[in-house]
Amino acid sequence: CINAEEPHDEVLSSGVRSVGLEDIWKLKRPLEPVITALEQFAPTHLILRIPSAELLTWARRRNVQTLPSFADSFEPRTGLRGWLDRWRLKGLSRALNDPTVTYVGNHNVAAAEALADIGVKPEKIIPWDWPRSPTPADFPPKSAPRTGSKKLVYVGSVSEAKGVGDVIRALAADPGMGDYATLEVVGAGDIDCMRALATSLGVADRVTFA
Numbered sequence: 001c002i003n004a005e006e007p008h009d010e011v012l013s014s015g016v017r018s019v020g021l022e023d024i025w026k027l028k029r030p031l032e033p034v035i036t037a038l039e040q041f042a043p044t045h046l047i048l049r050i051p052s053a054e055l056l057t058w059a060r061r062r063n064v065q066t067l068p069s070f071a072d073s074f075e076p077r078t079g080l081r082g083w084l085d086r087w088r089l090k091g092l093s094r095a096l097n098d099p100t101v102t103y104v105g106n107h108n109v110a111a112a113e114a115l116a117d118i119g120v121k122p123e124k125i126i127p128w129d130w131p132r133s134p135t136p137a138d139f140p141p142k143s144a145p146r147t148g149s150k151k152l153v154y155v156g157s158v159s160e161a162k163g164v165g166d167v168i169r170a171l172a173a174d175p176g177m178g179d180y181a182t183l184e185v186v187g188a189g190d191i192d193c194m195r196a197l198a199t200s201l202g203v204a205d206r207v208t209f210a
Contacts, residue, residue, distance in 0.1 A: 001018075001020045001021065002024045002034060003021070003022070003023040003024065006020065019037055021033050038055075046066045047067045047068075048068045048069070049068075049069060050070075051070050051074075053088070053092045056095035057095060060095065060100050063100060064100065067101075068105065069106075070104070070106045070115075071111075072111065073159070073161050073162065074089055074111075074118050075114065075159055092118065093119035097120060097121050101124065107128060108132060109130055111127070112126070149181075150181045150182070151181075151184065154183065154187070156186075156187050158187045158209075160190070160193075164189075165194065167183055169197075169201065171203045172202060181206065184209075185207065185210065
């Protein structure tokens with residue numbers, strides 16, 4: 001674990017060794033303690049949950065077979081940060097295409113396709129939760145909302161890929177929604193782009209960004 005409540009290194013009664021590191025993202029070189037722990041553990045195989053070219057390079061140099069299993073989007077930002085993102089993603093895709101990586105998992109089809117967009121070989125990519133679970137069929141039908149004003153709230157990364165643009169377009173698609181629906185967007189990302197979209201569709205007065 002890379003953000004354990006209590007740092008530890010212990011063998012459980014089941015024989016499983018549990019290693020908990022402090023929150024690595026608070027450090028100037030966050031992956032340094034991870035690599036130190038890997039060096040001490042000397043794994044033959046590695047299941048990697050974070051898209052790190054540095055850890056993939058470590059595994060390649062030691063011929064450690066690696067199974068990356070992500071839950072990430074791979075969409076470059078705009079401007080100078082977007083250039084840095086594309087440079088980083090190019091290095092990540094090159095590392096994922098190495099022979100030490102047989103398959104690359106990512107959540108849902110859209111996120112899996114995003115791996116192909118950054119250059120990962122399509123034959124390596126597996127969406128690990130497809131068919132999607134849970135589905136609407138797993139829940140009882142819901143009653144229609146009561147009349148009156150409605151406040152929609154989105155929390156997460158602000159981008160087209162995450163569907164923020166779809167929600168804004170939905171506000172504009174039905175003129176009747178203007179009487180009762182507003183949207184509050186909470187998160188960082190392409191806020192200027194989404195604000196411009198709301199303005200172009202005439203719903204800027206009903207969309208706020210926290």
